[in-house]
Amino acid sequence: MRIAIDAMGGDHAPDVVVAGALEAAREWSDTKVILIGDASRIEPLIAQAGAKPANLEIRHAAEIIEADDEPVKAVRRKKDASMVVAGRMVHEQEADAMISAGNTGALMTTGLLVVGRIKGIERPALAPMIPSIDGKGMLALDLGANMDATAEQLLQYAIMGSIYRKKVHGIEKPSVGLLNVGTEAMKGNELTKAAFPLLEQAPIHFIGNVESRDVLRGPCDVLVCDGFAGNIMLKSVEGAASVIFSAMKTEFMRNLATKLAALVLKPGLTRFRHSFDYSEHGAAPLLGINGLLLKSHGSSDAKAIKNAVRQARIAVQNDLVKSISTEISNGREL
Template identity: 90%
Template sequence: MRIVIDAMGGDNAPDVVVTGALEAAKEWGDITLILVGDAAKIEPLISQAGGKPQNVEVVHAAEIIEADDEPVKAVRRKKDASMVVAGRMVHNREADAMISAGNTGALMTTGLLVVGRIKGIDRPALAPMIPSIDGKGMLALDLGANMDATAEQLLQYAIMGSIYRNKVHGIAKPRVGLLNVGTEAMKGNELTKAAYPLLEQAPIHFIGNVESRDVLRGPCDVLVCDGFAGNIMLKSVEGAASVIFSTLKTEFLRNFATKLAALVLKPGITRFRRSFDYTEHGAAPLLGINGLLLKSHGSSNATAIKNAVRQARIALQNDLVTSISTEISNGSEL
């Protein structure tokens, strides 16, 4: 298994990317990691860490796609950008998977223009994990790759999400929910009303509509929505979590008694906070691309990069992309 990593992508690149990659290379000897980027910056970091392992390679790329670059222009004009070079390696089958913490729009464009879509998929979907109180989490798609969607595209998201949770997380019969304003079948806008019967008839375990107030309770394993609604939901959850933890910290530091209470509650709070930590999940797959692409958080640390490699390794072991392609082509039951 050959996994290419955009070493220059992300707020803390290339330092944490290289560190995370080296940790992953040490952990899993059955993979080869290819670091793409400015070799003059990458090689010294590897030397400082003790030298290059046998299962790590460096491919030089002279350009970088910045966070504020316009995605389509950047991908088309910066042919030697680390992200574009990595995508080209996946397209040419020189690598089996790609990981980047860089510009999300540019990664989406790289997937579409450089790697290419799976035949039968209209639009790829970004599918991060949403934490839930049961600890299992929920795969939600699309959460921002496309702002709009058709009912047929929501159906494709549901199928791809089900396959991902089955192949990568080992869930035999993933429950699929449709994000909506109410649980009744005929609630919602024109999009959700049109999508509901398609999901009912699909070869998936569709459980009906799910309201956003319930998402953290883990009502389903896969949550389907258009990118506009999904991105608003995601940022609302992130914002609420940030406020909760900030308020708890303030309250626990208020006086001596609350500090003692904090010591008693610390283990439970730490577990709760960890469930909201993006580093534990590693990366969000960009499903629907004819190759395995994973998007890490822009502020990823070394642990997040290592966990992204873990995700890619599991997905490759379970032949995720081929499974999605086969399912979309022949419509056989999941």
Template identity: 70%
Template sequence: MRIAIDAMGGDHAPEATVEGAIAAAKEWPDTEIILVGDQARIEALAGSLPSNVRIHHASEVIGAEDEPVKAVRRKKDSSMVVAGKLVREGEAQAMISAGNSGALLATGLLVVGRIPGIDRPALAPMIPTMDGRGVLALDLGANMDASPEHLVQYAIMGSIYRNKVHGIAKPKIGLLNVGTEAAKGNELTKHAYPLLEEAPVHFLGNVESRDILQTECDVIVCDGFAGNILLKTLEGAAGTIMGILKKQFKRSFMTKMAALIMKPGLAEFKKFDYKEHGAAPLLGTNGLVLKSHGSSDAKAIKNGVRQARIALQNNLIESISKEFNRGSDNK
């Protein structure tokens, strides 16, 4: 399999992306890594590359401050857009970027293209849960607004992802809401609820945000506005808790000793580290597109490659396309 990495995207690019890509190439020699970006800078950092890593030169970079759609249309030789073209043309089977999130969505839509039958791709990161299974949440920021029909599409794609990538036979679907009763919520969730009941998924009903980390659901669906707030709140809370713990454990010799004793238990917090999950898929594009956190380090990039490999090995894109084409054929 061939995976293109936007070597210039992210806060720590290209150093972190190049280091992570090389680590992934050494870990999985059956995978070809294509580093897309400034060839001279990549070569200066990489030195001697593994045999399964090659560089595809791109002369431009889309920055965090760039307006997404304009940047994708104007910077046609940017590392992100070129990586998208490699996927569209079949030279790569997946692309990973830690760059501008809006630009990556635009790349998915305008360059890679949508799967027929899907209106809007959705960003679908894994949120860790207390039981270790995690919950796939979508959309967490690709589209600020959504229709009830979009939420149904998210549910179907999320169900297929959990089945194909994580081996869950009958994924349980929840609708993010302010209450568990069917009549609760805004106009979007009220209209989406009955549609989800009729959809070809195992719909359990509404789920409140306070229950996300302990939910029995495998997939949570919501619009991108609410989803992004949920994600940032969880990230902020986890970071704050870890900061408080570190401060308290450093207070004295005794607290440092206590930290050593508790270290195995504190390892549970690693579940909440985005570096462990690597990248989130943009579900709905006609080719595998994954978004890594903007501040990804080499470890996160390597784990993003791992995520891409699992999705490719389990024919994720083909399975989603088949499901939505089947629906079109039945109309």
């Protein structure tokens, strides 16, 4: 198994990317980890960490796609950018998967222009895990790859999300919900009203509409929405979690009594915080691309990069891309 990693993508690249790749290479000796980027910056970081694992490879790429680059122009003009080279390796089957914490729009463009879509998929979808209070999490798509969607595209998202949960997370019959403003079948805008009957008739376990206030309770295994609503929901959840944890810290540090209370509650609070930690999930797959592409959070640390490799390994082992292609082509029941 060969996993290509964009070493230059992300807020803290290449340092944390190299550190995470090293951890992954040392843990999974059966996987070749290929770091793509500026070799003059990558090699010293590896040397500082000790002996280079035999299954770690460096592929030099002279250019970098920056966070503020216009995605389409950057991918077309920067042919030797680390992200583009990684995508080309997937397309040419030199790598079984690629991971990047870089520019999301550029990764989407790399998927479309360099790797290509799965036949039958109109638009790929970004599918991160949303934390839930039960610790199981919920796959949500699309959360920002496309701002708009049609009812038919939401149906495709539901099918791809179901396959991902089954193949990667081992859920035999994933439940699917549609993000909406009410639980009644006829609630919502024109998009959700048109999508509802399509999802009802699809070969998936559709449970109906889901309101955003219930998202953190984990009402379903897969949540379907357009990228505009989904991205707003995601950032609202992230912002709320950040404010809550900050407020709790302030309260617990207020005086001696609250500090003692915090000490007693620390194990439970730590578990609660971990359930909202993006690094536990590692990366979000870009589903619908004819190759395995995973998007790590821009502020990923080494742990998140390592966990992204773990995710990629599971997806490759379970033939995720082939499974989606087959289901979309044949329309068989999941």
